[in-house]
Amino acid sequence: MLNLAVILFALGLIGLLTRRNLIFTLMSVEVMLNAAGLAFVAGSYQWGKPDGQVMFLFILAMAAAEVSVGLALLLQFHRREPTLDSDTASEMKG
């Protein structure tokens, strides 16, 4: 199960690094979060302790918050630029 988590995390990371579409970026972040959650659950299963599952609940809540904020930002960005390419946002650099 830990192996699956590692694979998922790697996939998410690769998606995050290679994809330019902002929706995919968000999805990749979600995948990585879930991979981390899976790792917690795996640990919890291994040692028979509930802490890992509690942690997963926290991660769920945080992922929901992150997605809502992320999507809101994305909408704002889309209104400004008719594209979802994350590199066009580089104009905002300081």
Place this chain on the structure above:
Amino acid sequence: MQHLLWLIPAFPFTSAVVLALTGSRFSRRLIAWLGTASIALSALVAILTAAQFLQSPPVGNAWTQHLWVWMDVAGFRPEIAFYFDPVALVMVLVVTFVGFLIHLYSVEYMRDDDGFARFFAYMNLFVAAMLTLVLANNLLLLYLGWEGVGLCSFLLIGFWYREPANVRAANKAFLVTRVGDTAMAIGLFLIATQLQTLDIQELMRRANEQWPIGSGIAIAAAALLLGGAVGKSAQLPLQTWLPDAMAGPTPTSALIHAATMVTAGVYLIARTNALFILAPQVQLAVALIGGATMLLSACSAIAQRDLKRVLAYSTMSQIGYMFLALGLGAWSAALFHFMTHAFFKALLFLAAGVVIQAMHHDQDMFHMGGLRSKLPLAFWSFVIGGSALAGLPLITAGFFSKDLILWQAWAGPNGNGWFWIAGMMGATMTSFYTYRMILLVFYGPEKREISYKPGAAAAIPLCVLCVLSVLGGYVDTPPDFGGVPALSNFLNSVVPPLNEVHVGPITEIITALCASAAFAIGLGFAYFIYAPWRKIVPREDLLLRLWYSGWGVDWLYDHLFAAPFRFVVNRSASDVVDAIYTGLATLADRISLLLRVTQSGRIRLYATGVAAGSIVLFAVILFAR
């Protein structure tokens, strides 16, 4: 009434605070009422107090009102306490009464100014500080008032702060007087440590007991106090700030830079007279400084073109007379001249304010002319005030006060012929520049249309001051012209009495005649050169230019003090210590240039960075143990 002494400074102070905090929301009418009525109330209390004081002089000829103890540290226990004796009485009456008239005048002078409330707040604060200064029973409270008037002077010189020149003048006044104030502060430390008190009466008593005449410590204390007095009263060598102080509004010049604040130095020396009697060398220095300032600034007054600068130099010159009197030990003569000078110089400044407003705020006398029929009130004010300044014999106040000083210079035990000759030369020049001013401004061809006629609020103070400039002299007349030395006798309980002079009346009449002759010579020369029918062109030669610039003292100080200071500053701006810090700053700048490259704004690059960083961190944690 002695329990109401505190009200005298409290009224203006309260009004100043109210105006400063909420004045901008009041209507102009209310501001004018508040600003003027506070001084009027203060003057009323002062008059009532003085009346009661004169009716039933208290034991010891002074009232003291203890309000509270300011601080109590290791035996050092200055109080907030007011001390009301004949000297304070004269000062308080002049400050409140002349102050009231000038406030009334300001209502009209400042009518269109945006800073109406601010102006009255500053002016009231000034009167409060000045009253604290003259009523203080100890030198520390006096110093509080001393710095307070300095602050108000600074604020009011720079009142129109949008002009850089005004701000420079304000800074100059503040810095130059600070030199003197520092000396005075050191003098206070010296007195406080040596005599364990700053209470003025007590410290003079102890100084008389502990310090022999001419001892080093007495000389040091007196000289340091003299330093403060010289700075505040614009005497040599700290006189350079006063002509530039004319950048302030004209009522300010009348109140602060002619009638009251600049005479604070005279008051200080008269107040601590015992210290100066213990140090005869310093007292001689007072006379020398006074005499020199009187002559040098009279010369400068002759060469000025700006109406207010003539009056400024004339103020310095007249304070020089007061210092001369102080140095000769004629304490009450100095205070007498202070009083008459406050009347006629305030009158001249206020009348000059009328002229300047009528001339579209142009102050150059050579642009004026023929104003006699256009501005009759200002003309008569100038004639009366100017004659008092020049000492028109037997009629005006200035004659009696100046004659008393000259008489003491001639016949007093400390006097000698040189002081008398200097005084006579000063009187001649005073008469000359006064009538030069009047002839230039009011006679000759008309050059411009006038743009202003004084209203009631400006006319009343002028009329009252005209009367005072004439009648003010009769409070103290010499033996052979009426012989009522009321003021001198009144002041004798506080300052040492005028030196009895045992010379026949012939000598006295001859000296008075000489003074009259000095007046007449000055008037004659002025008329000869600036007569109405002559074509007057401003003359330029080396001597006049030197006088015009105030003997080049500004230039001298600039090269003597400012230039070396600037040189050191410029050099030390790039020394080794500075190079280290500059180097650090440059280094940080370079590094930031490098780091800035990473701020590309590309999210994926950032994510890569985060991922790579995490991997490195994990690797370190896993393998580095």
